[in-house]
Amino acid sequence: MTADEILALLQTDEGRRAPYPLYERLHELGPVSLTPASTAYAAVANGYAAVDQILRDPRFVKGGPPPGPDADPVSTALGNSMMFRTEPDHGRMRRAFHQAFTPRRVAELEPEIVALTDSLLDRLGVLGADGPVDFIAEFGYLLPAGVMSALLGIPAPDLEWFRTRVQRVEDYLDFGGRTVEKVAAANEAAVEMSAYYQQLIADRRVAPGNDLISGLVQVIDSGDSVLTDEELVGNLLVLFNASFVTTINLLGNALPPLLERPSLVKALAADPVVAEACVEEVLRWDGTAQVVVRTASEDLSVGGVTIPEGGLVLVILGAANRDPARFPSPEVFDAERADKRHITFGAGAYFCIGAVLARAEGRLALPRLFQRFPELALAGAPVQSAGFALRGFATMPVTLT
Numbered sequence: 001m002t003a004d005e006i007l008a009l010l011q012t013d014e015g016r017r018a019p020y021p022l023y024e025r026l027h028e029l030g031p032v033s034l035t036p037a038s039t040a041y042a043a044v045a046n047g048y049a050a051v052d053q054i055l056r057d058p059r060f061v062k063g064g065p066p067p068g069p070d071a072d073p074v075s076t077a078l079g080n081s082m083m084f085r086t087e088p089d090h091g092r093m094r095r096a097f098h099q100a101f102t103p104r105r106v107a108e109l110e111p112e113i114v115a116l117t118d119s120l121l122d123r124l125g126v127l128g129a130d131g132p133v134d135f136i137a138e139f140g141y142l143l144p145a146g147v148m149s150a151l152l153g154i155p156a157p158d159l160e161w162f163r164t165r166v167q168r169v170e171d172y173l174d175f176g177g178r179t180v181e182k183v184a185a186a187n188e189a190a191v192e193m194s195a196y197y198q199q200l201i202a203d204r205r206v207a208p209g210n211d212l213i214s215g216l217v218q219v220i221d222s223g224d225s226v227l228t229d230e231e232l233v234g235n236l237l238v239l240f241n242a243s244f245v246t247t248i249n250l251l252g253n254a255l256p257p258l259l260e261r262p263s264l265v266k267a268l269a270a271d272p273v274v275a276e277a278c279v280e281e282v283l284r285w286d287g288t289a290q291v292v293v294r295t296a297s298e299d300l301s302v303g304g305v306t307i308p309e310g311g312l313v314l315v316i317l318g319a320a321n322r323d324p325a326r327f328p329s330p331e332v333f334d335a336e337r338a339d340k341r342h343i344t345f346g347a348g349a350y351f352c353i354g355a356v357l358a359r360a361e362g363r364l365a366l367p368r369l370f371q372r373f374p375e376l377a378l379a380g381a382p383v384q385s386a387g388f389a390l391r392g393f394a395t396m397p398v399t400l401t
């Protein structure tokens with residue numbers, strides 16, 4: 001099979017459900033493969049070293065110029081965020097967030113993560129007392145949503161309203177399948193969420209709290225960082241999207257491999273070091289962020305091939321994490337493997353700013369889940385969600401006892 005045939009298969013329903021055998025075929029072709037001019041991508045990168053090199057090389061560009069006046073609302077909002085901009089705008093926006101979204105702020109959130117986990121587990125216990133319950137809807141989604149609400153200072157009752165809108169933007173962002181209806185729904189969601197954030201920013205300016213938005217407003221108003229209110233809104237929109245589905249999927253993707261290993265579950269419930277190791281191995285073995293994209297700004301050599309100037313590169317993080325040249329027996333889930341340094345949070349200038357928070361959620365929630373429900377088991381086959389860029393489960397029926 002050629003690289004473009006594999007790419008086409010990866011974007012079918014079956015390929016989205018089971019990408020790993022296809023990644024193996026890509027590795028057989030080499031760390032980077034060029035694709036014919038007729039395909040959307042000039043190259044696909046799957047080898048760990050090549051993926052790492054691309055992400056750390058600023059000549060492989062991510063993002064673009066600021067959105068023009070005619071851009072539709074969703075592209076305007078996203079285009080005003082760090083995630084979709086080139087330097088120097090990207091670095092300027094990222095610095096503002098680093099000033100407010102500090103490791104200390106995440107550490108301060110930890111007691112809230114614990115308390116929220118415990119109350120959600122109480123609720124799960126009630127819902128699952130007489131039969132199966134959907135782990136994704138009733139726990140996997142509610143924990144990251146609650147944590148983001150605490151981080152941003154969004155009132156809990158507004159979260160359901162957010163969920164549907166965040167999902168519409170997510171559907172728009174996913175590779176392929178962008179229909180007229182999806183674009184319209186994402187535009188409407190972007191307008192509504194932008195208005196919501198503008199109001200929240202105005203409120204926090206008058207009455208600051210202990211949340212991230214208040215912190216960002218203070219950083220901006222003190223003149224320490226230059227960020228317009230429009231950029232703040234765009235970044236908040238992206239922050240919720242970047243944090244939300246990814247972390248739901250981290251919790252969901254953890255269950256199938258763990259439930260096949262009862263002794264590991266026992267160890268995880270008792271030992272925070274094992275819990276941390278399991279979170280890292282879940283992120284490597286079935287990472288929630290599978291692909292990112294870069295553009296070669298000049299002819300660039302990587303992994304033995306030269307990607308032509310202007311060529312779009314599909315960078316497959318999920319394949320790099322299963323590169324046999326980097327990880328021995330990469331298909332084996334092994335929480336004890338010596339080297340678990342996956343690339344699921346990216347690398348280089350765009351490295352995930354929420355990695356510490358996502359890891360904290362996994363490390364704190366999973367032991368509590370299994371301490372409370374040591375008999376937790378799958379009650380049927382979990383249903384994979386449709387995404388290609390983000391991998392996870394839409395539903396996962398479990399029994400608790």
Ligand code: HEM
Nearest residue numbers: 082083242243246247250289292345346350352353354358
């Ligand atoms: C398991 C959970 C998560 C995964 C797998 C993940 C993955 C990623 C990846 C791969 C990137 C880099 C994209 C690229 O290079 O093109 C990224 C960027 C980003 N992530 Fe995460 N993320 C997760 C959770 C979070 C959380 C919890 C937050 C916020 C609280 C967050 C906020 C961001 C932001 C703002 C960026 C853009 C950084 C930039 O443009 O400089 N992520 N994430």
